[in-house]
Amino acid sequence: MSVTLFDNPLWDRAQPRLSVLIPFKGDDPCPLLAALGREAVAVEIIILDDGTGDPALSAAVQAVVADLPLPTRLVTLAANEGRAKGRNRLVSHARAGHFLFLDSDMAPDSAGFLSTWLGLIAQDDPAVAFGGFSLEQVEPRRDQALHRAMAAHSDCLSASERSLSPEKHVFTSNLLVRRDVFAAEGFDEGFAGWGWEDVEWGMRVARRWPIRHIDNTATHLGLDPASVIAAKYEQSAANFARVVAAHPEVVSAYPSYRAARLLRRVPLRGLWRPLIKAFALNDLAPLPSRAFAMRLYRAALYAEAV
Incomplete structure (x- = not known):
């Protein structure tokens, strides 16, 4: 498969403590990149264009990456390879000891979003942690009312609620994973289309490592x-x-x-x-x-x- 790499000027000399991994296909990740760039912390960002095939969007993302005040690599694929394989590919470019998977349609809910994750790493070095997601920054829309109601009922849960079934509430929308854990248990590339590849990964991981839940949410902007x-x-x-x-x-x-x-x-x-x-x-x-x-x-x- 044809793969193109674009690194911003900060990439080569970075020594990150956290690799933020963001795939996208069609969604515009620029608002998320801009939000992450407001924190001056020891992280790198790796973003995967999973076969979007939109030259205008690709150019816009590359322009944001070039000016981002965090070391960032843009990986562009000529064709889509899917959710599980794409995230495994993102990990292959990561250099830090922990990975933070974020969906491209997320928005951090606090100004210290990355700092909170780095603090948790420094204090506890968790194997896996999920920060949760919210609807705090989503403007209500009639065509999204059903999704909003369903997400509020079953997905936007506190850390204490999620901890009752820790493996069930594992989504790549806001997921921290330690390098050695992912080396042992990557995403199953046999999954195709939408759904369940992250929850299945959580089931496998929960057999060997504890899954931590914290309240460090990001808003899911991409309601359907x-x-x-x-x-x-x-x-x-x-x-x-x-x-x-x-x-x-x-x-x-x-x-x-x-x-x-x-x-x-x-x-x-x-x-x-x-x-x-x-x-x-x-x-x-x-x-x-x-x-x-x-x-x-x-x-x-x-x-x-x-």
């Missing part, structure tokens, strides 16, 4: 319209099956698994499943009912995998 959520769930069914096959003892405790097992017994799924989807996509329906319908639709999709 309901139709995009449904499409992602449709993509994720095969990935869910892969997780079930690898970790049945863990997944069997998840509500999504139990719901899928229950719905598997219900006949004529091909007839009623589209009706549930249609209700979830209906902007005129009550939001709590739509959220329930979307979760039910996901479980109906996953019923084929269990």
Whole structure:
């Protein structure tokens, strides 16, 4: 695969304590890069253009990288290679002892976001830590109302809540990993499309190392319209099956698994499943009912995998 590297003037002489790893495909990572650049700390940034194929966006990102006051490398791929493989590739360029995976549509919620991570490294040298994410900086939009409601209910949890199931709440949106841990357990490149590759990684890692949860959140700016959520769930069914096959003892405790097992017994799924989807996509329906319908639709999709 064709790979192009672009380093800013600070890259060669850097001695980072933390490597910040950011993949993107289509989303504009420039606001995130600018926010990170406001902290004068010992970190490097490695950003992966995973086959975006947008010359204007690529040029804009390169211009930001060139002027960023932190050592930064831009890795540009001619073709998309996927979420798991792309993140493994990012690690191959990292030089620090810890990696911080960030999604390109995130925004740090505090001015000392990177400093907090560096402080945790200096004090505890954690194997794995997740900082959490929020919706603090997202302006409400009607077309994103369903995603906002679902994320607020199940994803935007405090560290104490996440710690009750530490391996379940591991997402590459704001994830710290020590180098030796990732050398032993990288992302499974057998996953394709959207979903579950980070949670599956957390299941493997939790067998050998503790997973720490802290409150050092970043806002998820990239909320999706309901139709995009449904499409992602449709993509994720095969990935869910892969997780079930690898970790049945863990997944069997998840509500999504139990719901899928229950719905598997219900006949004529091909007839009623589209009706549930249609209700979830209906902007005129009550939001709590739509959220329930979307979760039910996901479980109906996953019923084929269990």
